[in-house]
Amino acid sequence: MQLKSFVLFALSVASFVVAVPNAESKRQAVPLAAVYTTCVKPRTIAFTFDDGPHIYNYDILEALKKVGAKGTFFLNGNNWNCIYDLDQTVRNIHSEGHQIGSHTWSHPNLKTLKTKEEIIAQLQPVDDALMKIVGVKPAMMRPPYGEYNDMVRAVAASRGQSLVNWDFDSGDSIGLPLKDSVAAYDALLKSNQSTIIALNHETSQTTAQKLIEDVMPKFKAAGYTLDTVAGCLGLEPYQNVGIPGTRDASWTCTNGPK
Ligand SMILES: *[C@@H]1O[C@H](CO)[C@@H](O)[C@H](O)[C@H]1NC(C)=O
Numbered sequence: 001m002q003l004k005s006f007v008l009f010a011l012s013v014a015s016f017v018v019a020v021p022n023a024e025s026k027r028q029a030v031p032l033a034a035v036y037t038t039c040v041k042p043r044t045i046a047f048t049f050d051d052g053p054h055i056y057n058y059d060i061l062e063a064l065k066k067v068g069a070k071g072t073f074f075l076n077g078n079n080w081n082c083i084y085d086l087d088q089t090v091r092n093i094h095s096e097g098h099q100i101g102s103h104t105w106s107h108p109n110l111k112t113l114k115t116k117e118e119i120i121a122q123l124q125p126v127d128d129a130l131m132k133i134v135g136v137k138p139a140m141m142r143p144p145y146g147e148y149n150d151m152v153r154a155v156a157a158s159r160g161q162s163l164v165n166w167d168f169d170s171g172d173s174i175g176l177p178l179k180d181s182v183a184a185y186d187a188l189l190k191s192n193q194s195t196i197i198a199l200n201h202e203t204s205q206t207t208a209q210k211l212i213e214d215v216m217p218k219f220k221a222a223g224y225t226l227d228t229v230a231g232c233l234g235l236e237p238y239q240n241v242g243i244p245g246t247r248d249a250s251w252t253c254t255n256g257p258k
């Protein structure tokens, strides 16, 4: 009796143990997008700018030009501004050789969305707008607040996009005073970290007009290459490059998700 129940018990444990790797391999059958938080190329820093297009973009492009740097812009469709209203800003970013990535249409925390369709509705219209305005489909996406789950990764993978977060935060989105952001960058420089993905915001006047002008030349002088995220990962920035469209009635933000 006792032996028999032990055998039954052992058998049920064994089948449970076997079931786990099975479930695991089933889950891995859905491809999940890569999530990058660090760069690859030694002595490279990728300055990234979120939440645009915005009026301060002009100052950022000037600062990048002055130091001979390439930056990466994760753009929204309709957050601070409607991307179709600032189409010339998007063209400027592209024509000056910087990278453009997606930062979703209206900047929700993607983890709070319940369905794949809701996530697609945040990604598709940004890709459409970028194809219309500059003729590119981005290969990289930065989830707002750096927040994602497996459903976000699965949808991104199905759309050919990887996720890009960061390993250094300038603190400009929480209103850190300029001197504190400069001090954080100075400490980073002193740490002599080999590769860096730095988070900044296009919508911060201080970042655009003071912070990067102060810190970018220091990294340059220390021998860092100031490159795009795609450049420092050795990946393509875009999945498709096509012909930009011309403005028509579809160049509007009124139909996008809130
Ligand atoms: C920083 O790291 C580089 C190699 O990546 C090295 O050549 C250099 O000497 C280091 N500088 C300091 C101050 O440690």
Ligand SMILES: [Zn+2]
Pocket (backbone or CB within 6 Å): 050, 051, 103, 107, 144, 145
């Ligand atoms: Zn953002």
